[in-house]
Amino acid sequence: xxxxxxxxxxxxxxxxxxxxxxxxxxxxxxxxxxxxxxxxxxxxxxxxxxxxxxxxxxxxxxxxxxxxxxxxxxxxxxxxxxxxxxxxxxxxxxxxxxxxxxxxxxxxxxxxxxxxxxxxxxxxxxxxxxxxxxxxxxxxxxxxxxxxxxxxxxxxxxxxxxxxxxxxxxxxxxxxxxxxxxxxxxxxxxxxxxxxxxxxxxx
Amino acid sequence: xxxxxxxxxxxxxxxxxxxxxxxxxxxxxxxxxxxxxxxxxxxxxxxxxxxxxxxxxxxxxxxxxxxxxxxxxxxxxxxxxxxxxxxxxxxxxxxxxxxxxxxxxxxxxxxxxxxxxxxxxxxxxxxxxxxxxxxxxxxxxxxxxxxxxxxxxxxxxxxxxxxxxxxxxxxxxxxxxxxxxxxxxxxxxxxxxxxxxxxxxxxxxxxxxxxxxxxxxxxxxxxxxxxxxxxxxxxxxxxxxxxxxxxxxxxxxxxxxxxxxxxxxxxxxxxxxxxxxxxxxxxxxxxxxxxxxxxxxxxxxxxxxxxxxxxxxxxxxxxxxxxxxxxxxxxxxxxxxxxxxxxxxxxxxxxxxxxxxxxxxxxxxxxxxxxxxxxxxxxxxxxxxxxxxxxxxxxxxxxxxxxxxxxxxxxxxxxxxxx
Numbered sequence: 001x002x003x004x005x006x007x008x009x010x011x012x013x014x015x016x017x018x019x020x021x022x023x024x025x026x027x028x029x030x031x032x033x034x035x036x037x038x039x040x041x042x043x044x045x046x047x048x049x050x051x052x053x054x055x056x057x058x059x060x061x062x063x064x065x066x067x068x069x070x071x072x073x074x075x076x077x078x079x080x081x082x083x084x085x086x087x088x089x090x091x092x093x094x095x096x097x098x099x100x101x102x103x104x105x106x107x108x109x110x111x112x113x114x115x116x117x118x119x120x121x122x123x124x125x126x127x128x129x130x131x132x133x134x135x136x137x138x139x140x141x142x143x144x145x146x147x148x149x150x151x152x153x154x155x156x157x158x159x160x161x162x163x164x165x166x167x168x169x170x171x172x173x174x175x176x177x178x179x180x181x182x183x184x185x186x187x188x189x190x191x192x193x194x195x196x197x198x199x200x201x202x203x
Numbered sequence: 204x205x206x207x208x209x210x211x212x213x214x215x216x217x218x219x220x221x222x223x224x225x226x227x228x229x230x231x232x233x234x235x236x237x238x239x240x241x242x243x244x245x246x247x248x249x250x251x252x253x254x255x256x257x258x259x260x261x262x263x264x265x266x267x268x269x270x271x272x273x274x275x276x277x278x279x280x281x282x283x284x285x286x287x288x289x290x291x292x293x294x295x296x297x298x299x300x301x302x303x304x305x306x307x308x309x310x311x312x313x314x315x316x317x318x319x320x321x322x323x324x325x326x327x328x329x330x331x332x333x334x335x336x337x338x339x340x341x342x343x344x345x346x347x348x349x350x351x352x353x354x355x356x357x358x359x360x361x362x363x364x365x366x367x368x369x370x371x372x373x374x375x376x377x378x379x380x381x382x383x384x385x386x387x388x389x390x391x392x393x394x395x396x397x398x399x400x401x402x403x404x405x406x407x408x409x410x411x412x413x414x415x416x417x418x419x420x421x422x423x424x425x426x427x428x429x430x431x432x433x434x435x436x437x438x439x440x441x442x443x444x445x446x447x448x449x450x451x452x453x454x455x456x457x458x459x460x461x462x463x464x465x466x467x468x469x470x471x472x473x474x475x476x477x478x479x480x481x482x483x484x485x486x487x488x489x490x491x492x493x494x495x496x497x498x499x500x501x502x503x504x505x506x507x508x509x510x511x512x513x514x515x516x517x518x519x520x521x522x523x524x525x526x527x528x529x530x531x532x533x534x535x536x537x538x539x540x541x542x543x544x545x546x547x548x549x550x551x552x553x554x555x556x557x558x559x560x561x562x563x564x565x566x567x568x569x570x571x572x573x574x575x576x577x578x579x580x581x582x583x584x585x586x587x588x589x590x591x592x593x594x595x596x597x598x599x600x601x602x603x604x605x606x607x608x609x610x611x612x613x614x615x616x617x618x619x620x621x622x
Contacts, residue, residue, distance in 0.1 A: 045545065045547060046547060049545070049546065049547055050547075084544050084545055084546045085543075085544070085545040086542045086543055086544030086545055086551070086553065087542055087544050087553060087555060087590060089544060089546070091546050091547070093547060126546070126547060126548050128546045128548075128549065130544065130546070130551060137548065171548075172548075173548040173549070183549050183550070183551050183592075184549065184550045184551075184552075185548065185549055186545070186546070186547065186548055186549055186550055188547045188548045189547075190547075
């Protein structure tokens with residue numbers, strides 16, 4: 001699926017969710033939260049360069065779509081400094097994943113257990129401190145995200161979200177310095193597990 | 204900036220053990236029983252290295268890395284080797300040579316051996332450096348009277364001339380590889396050839412034909428069919444030094460007063476004359492070719508600015524004979540390590556080159572060459588390392604490093620690849 005199709009699908013998905021609300025918005029369940037999490041990359045090279053993972057944080061909105069099926073939309077931010085493997089050249093990675101998809105909620109006495117699946121366009125920026133490569137490169141990658149977690153109901157319509165996500169994404173940077181044949185591009189594996197919690201308000 | 208600081212820190216670890224020993228380049232002058240070390244920046248004697256047992260040190264040669272000086276003592280019938288780092292003097296055992304009077308000495312361009320001519324008999328000796336193992340050779344008639352010598356920079360041939368008792372107008376050749384001898388006939392107007400100088404490409408030899416008329420005798424095509432060219436007339440010519448580009452010769456005459464003539468070798472003409480002390484004997488140029496130093500067996504050393512022809516002098520105690528001027532000492536321990544520098548999105552193939560500092564505080568920078576191409580210059584005050592980007596991990600064997608000072612650039616030291 002190309003980038004344009006992904007974008008169209010995302011827009012339709014979000015608009016659909018809110019459209020379903022429309023005049024009947026009050027009867028639909030909407031959860032808005034701010035999440036903090038630890039992103040643990042699965043790729044060994046990533047972990048070695050950036051000294052394992054780091055903090056990932058951002059807002060997420062979950063809204064009732066139909067019955068127990070909810071849509072979600074999230075925007076996260078991750079940034080970590082590291083050193084290359086070899087001569088320890090400084091490097092920095094920035095990830096801005098935009099998640100969207102569906103959750104299936106199963107109520108229980110303290111809240112709702114959920115599983116979810118979606119796709120996740122991600123903005124990736126890598127800054128490498130080496131005279132031999134382009135210092136800063138960025139690109140969009142299109143991956144996916146799987147979610148499992150629990151909304152714990154708190155007083156005053158607040159809730160606590162405990163979750164484990166897995167995001168999968170590989171991106172390629174093709175830009176190399178002019179006349180530098182010795183630089184070989186690698187596919188950047190930025191998949192990983194996300195452990196975290198969020199605090200939100202249930203409308 | 205962050206990147207530079209990081210590299211600085213990394214490389215400081217690799218170079219923290221380097222040391223600075225002295226200033227250079229120096230002129231090394233053979234005095235009767237010592238070696239006088241003169242800082243060519245100030246023309247001051249900055250060190251005197253005693254040579255125990257020496258009586259009349261005469262001809263002197265310096266290894267290309269400026270580490271050793273070898274000097275002959277014709278009256279004491281000895282040859283001495285001096286380690287300039289430790290100032291240790293070694294007496295070379297030349298008892299295996301059937302002659303007692305070492306005269307002139309020259310060192311191969313790779314610094315592995317010194318060759319010495321001996322007076323009164325037809326002998327030549329090789330001294331391995333630094334072991335000081337002596338290998339004697341007996342020269343065959345009619346080229347049986349070795350006097351002054353010059354070693355081709357390709358280290359394949361030694362050119363020898365006879366002294367004033369030699370009737371033949373010849374320059375002898377001695378193959379370092381095969382030890383075979385031959386001769387180039389018809390050189391000059393007398394049998395006395397007190398000076399020889401050879402170009403850096405090993406293809407042209409300039410012989411100093413003594414007498415009146417005498418002069419510089421160019422011998423071209425040494426690497427194919429040697430051809431004796433017409434003499435550039437300079438009467439009483441005694442010795443010759445070549446400029447670094449081999450285009451200019453600086454000739455001294457054994458006259459009173461002595462003359463240092465600047466000779467355009469391609470035009471075969473004298474372009475300037477400078478009056479120096481009586482009966483000059485040895486002439487040497489600084490590495491940049493800007494100054495000619497002349498000794499004449501007295502306490503005076505004459506310095507001629509080759510650009511302006513201005514003459515100055517300074518005094519020694521005691522007298523000065525043979526002279527050699529060091530070039531900028533090269534760096535040592537030049538090693539390279541192949542490294543794959545892995546970023547998340549890219550991998551670079553790098554040759555990480557490190558070296559130890561040149562033993563000269565005058566060194567201002569180090570040049571890194573890939574073949575003959577200058578790829579970088581690294582300050583001597585910074586970390587002594589360089590990361591060369593490679594096409595692949597087999598293309599780094601052609602890198603070399605030189606030291607640069609006001610006295611010129613050192614000989615290149617090839618990068619030794621570490622596995």
